[in-house]
Amino acid sequence: MSAPTDQGGLRARKKQRTRSALIDAGLDLFLSQGYDETTIDEIATAVEISPRTFFRYFDGKEDVALAKGTEFDELVCRELAARPADEPPLVALRQAVLDAVRESASREGVPRFLRIQHLISNTPALLAGNLRRAALNEELLTTEIARRQGVDPVRDLRPRVLVGIVYAALRIGLQTTCADGSRELARLLELVEQTIDLATAGVPARWGADPRTW
Structure with a gap:
């Protein structure tokens, strides 16, 4: 049988x-x-x-060129879903992204991981497709953050704004690392973490009840 x-x-x-x-x-x-x-x-x-x-x-x-990006997106979603339910949204999303970067870069090897990022960012034929893929993933992350916070992402823009800020910072961190001479995992994580922390410096760990303000 x-x-x-x-x-x-x-x-x-x-x-x-x-x-x-x-x-x-x-x-x-x-x-x-x-x-x-x-x-x-x-x-x-x-x-x-x-x-x-x-x-x-x-x-x-x-689709072949963007497949690693799709795998990364899926990994971030899984990492976020696995974070403790009572963890603040910024803490959970920040750690999910950092853990996904660590795992993906370790699996690929940092030099190859960064070369793939550089290829996509500098190939016009891939850039549009990559942005579409990222937008779809940001919707999934927005939905998950809203679920964790118990809010409606249509009425409450904070989940969408948070995801947008963190992912913009992630892109800057990866671009900065591509231009950096180091190809060490610790340096990659340091730069991504730094850009996320700079971008979210005004976002509190805990949100208030008013959706018009953090």
């Missing part, structure tokens, strides 16, 4: 391995020869699959 389940799990793992291999191969090619210069055929060939099979996993090479 367990054979079908085992086979289904095996197929799912194989599909995930192929997807991960396509992402890694695509990023290797983008970083070595440029995004615009890389074709889907080259990505597929690197993983020894056909271009037709490639489209079972991704709609195009933009």
Whole structure:
């Protein structure tokens, strides 16, 4: 009775391995020869699959280039959802972002993590898609912050403003680290933490009852 389940799990793992291999191969090619210069055929060939099979996993090479960003977004959402329920919203979101940066950069290696950030920020074809992806994730985070605070995010703008501030600071922190000579994890976290703290310096840990003010 367990054979079908085992086979289904095996197929799912194989599909995930192929997807991960396509992402890694695509990023290797983008970083070595440029995004615009890389074709889907080259990505597929690197993983020894056909271009037709490639489209079972991704709609195009933009999805490959932005896949790590999507994984990062999902990680931030999971980290935020796992924070203690009584933790103040700024504390919870700040720590969720820092933990996600630490895990993602450790997994990729800081130099590669930053090169991917630089690639996206400096490739016009990717920048718009990245902004759309980030906007969708900010909506999810806004909803989660509002849920944690017991407020309506339509009537109370504070969850949306908080998420916007923290994510703007995150982008500045990553851009600053890309320009920094260090490729150490501690330095990356220091700069991201510094930009978040500067951006949120006027936001109190606990919010008042009036949605028109913190």
